[in-house]
Amino acid sequence: MNNTPWLVIGAGAIGLFWACKLQTLGHSVHLVYRSESPGKKITLDSLIDENGQQQSTSTKHKVKSFMASELTEQYDKVLLCTKSFDLKDAFLQVSEHVTDDATIACLCNGVGAQEELQSVLLDTQALWAAITSEGVLKIDKNHIKHTGLGDTYFGRWLQTDSNREFPIDHLTVTNIHxxxxxxxxxxxxxxxxxxxxxxxxxxxxxxxxxxxxxxxxxxxxxxxxxxxxxxxxxxxxxxxxxxxxxxxxxxxxxxxxxxxxxxxxxxxxxxxxxxxxxxxxxxxxxxxxxxxxxxxxxxxxxxxxxxxxxxxxxx
CATH class of the missing domain: 1.10.1040.10 (N-(1-d-carboxylethyl)-l-norvaline Dehydrogenase; domain 2)
Structure with a gap:
């Protein structure tokens, strides 16, 4: 599973940021956009380093991007970074390209969209909900600025007997609700x-x-x-x-x-x-x-x- 690409859905500030972050962590990434292509390179400006110190840097990240209709591969790791009201429909647009045993994670605000998404997943697909306090601002279609260092936590939305581990180390909690x-x-x-x-x-x-x-x-x-x-x-x-x-x-x-x-x-x-x-x-x-x-x-x-x-x- 670790050698297969993540499918990141959503090319807003958080989606672009996580496409870059996953790539920095050594993962391959395919990005799905809806209306405006970010192109092949994402620029990430950061005002802080990983220790929270003021340090202005700019990095380029080469990420393959697609519309949902252009996908051809099957994905066993999906990260949805859409608005809450788009979460379920965004997944349904790519669901035929998601494996039956996929790990599916969602980063969205509020409560309610997680249950809507869970309702359309297979019993064999594991939903992980996430929250983040990272500050990110979208400057252009392929340009984001990391404005505030924060934490991100993932946790299983349904408490089951499954021992399946999350594909990213050190980011999981048991009390995600x-x-x-x-x-x-x-x-x-x-x-x-x-x-x-x-x-x-x-x-x-x-x-x-x-x-x-x-x-x-x-x-x-x-x-x-x-x-x-x-x-x-x-x-x-x-x-x-x-x-x-x-x-x-x-x-x-x-x-x-x-x-x-x-x-x-x-x-x-x-x-x-x-x-x-x-x-x-x-x-x-x-x-x-x-x-x-x-x-x-x-x-x-x-x-x-x-x-x-x-x-x-x-x-």
């Missing part, structure tokens, strides 16, 4: 607020946003610690203090970055709103008025200015 929920919690604060107010991640720590952040954290605590929340075993530790520490840390570490939801709204693209605030609204056993406002502020551009006023009036 907990980590997915923890990232959802941070995304449910940073993503919609930065997108609605058109601000960088670090700006949410400004004094004028303090009442909104505090109220949002209190509301999230009420759902994540509620005994009837469907993920309570993975989320019960997410108290307001825990959540505040996580949000503040990520906002500080990525203070100059723009969230993916901010970028999507700026470029008039579909957001992952349904898998972040939308997931919470659908699955919460209690009412979540602030998440409702955040959801609507992202979903309805014509209501955004009014939603801003309502959010800033929260005390």
């Amino acid at each position: 907990q980590r997915v929920i923890e990232k959802l919690a941070v995304n449910a604060v940073i993503n919609p607020i930065t997108a609605i107010f058109n601000i960088h991640n670090g700006d949410i720590l400004d004094e004028n946003f303090k009442p909104l952040i505090e109220a949002t954290l209190a509301e999230l605590e009420s759902v994540f610690t509620h005994p009837k929340f469907s993920y309570i075993e993975q989320s019960k530790h997410l108290t307001r203090a825990n959540l505040k520490n996580r949000v503040n840390t990520i906002a500080q570490l990525t203070r100059l970055n723009r969230s993916s939801m901010y970028e999507d709204i700026k470029l008039q693209r579909q957001t992952e709103n349904e898998f972040i605030s939308g997931f919470l609204l659908k699955n919460s056993p209690i009412e979540l008025p602030i998440q409702r406002l955040l959801y609507e502020g992202v979903a309805f551009s014509d209501q955004r200015e009014e939603t801003k006023k309502k959010l800033l009036s929260i005390t």
Whole structure:
């Protein structure tokens, strides 16, 4: 399996970054793009080295890229780096080129898309979900910038008796559901607020946003610690203090970055709103008025200015 190429699906910032990363780790990579070919070479600019030190470098990575309709090989390792709403359909477009015993991994925001993908896999195919805190910005169709050093973790989505190991060493965890929920919690604060107010991640720590952040954290605590929340075993530790520490840390570490939801709204693209605030609204056993406002502020551009006023009036 280690000698066969990875099939990386998605030529956004994260897909291009992982195509380069896998190649650096010694793996062969085939990249699937949907609308715009990245060409044969990807440029990766990095502002930091592997130890987190400031060091500007630029590397070129020669990667074979295809549209899904151009694939001819069979792949036993697949990494999906698409938006949550595209995850299942992106896999179905390449599924005839995926072996029956393939390792399939997905890197996407929110919760819900993983279950949708699992529903179309064979019992013999193993799904690994992943989260990442790497900061990556897409400059051009074949040019990305690594703006923040982070961690990536993969874990089996379904707990089975299989002893199959993940094809990349030192990146696996046993509690991936907990980590997915923890990232959802941070995304449910940073993503919609930065997108609605058109601000960088670090700006949410400004004094004028303090009442909104505090109220949002209190509301999230009420759902994540509620005994009837469907993920309570993975989320019960997410108290307001825990959540505040996580949000503040990520906002500080990525203070100059723009969230993916901010970028999507700026470029008039579909957001992952349904898998972040939308997931919470659908699955919460209690009412979540602030998440409702955040959801609507992202979903309805014509209501955004009014939603801003309502959010800033929260005390």
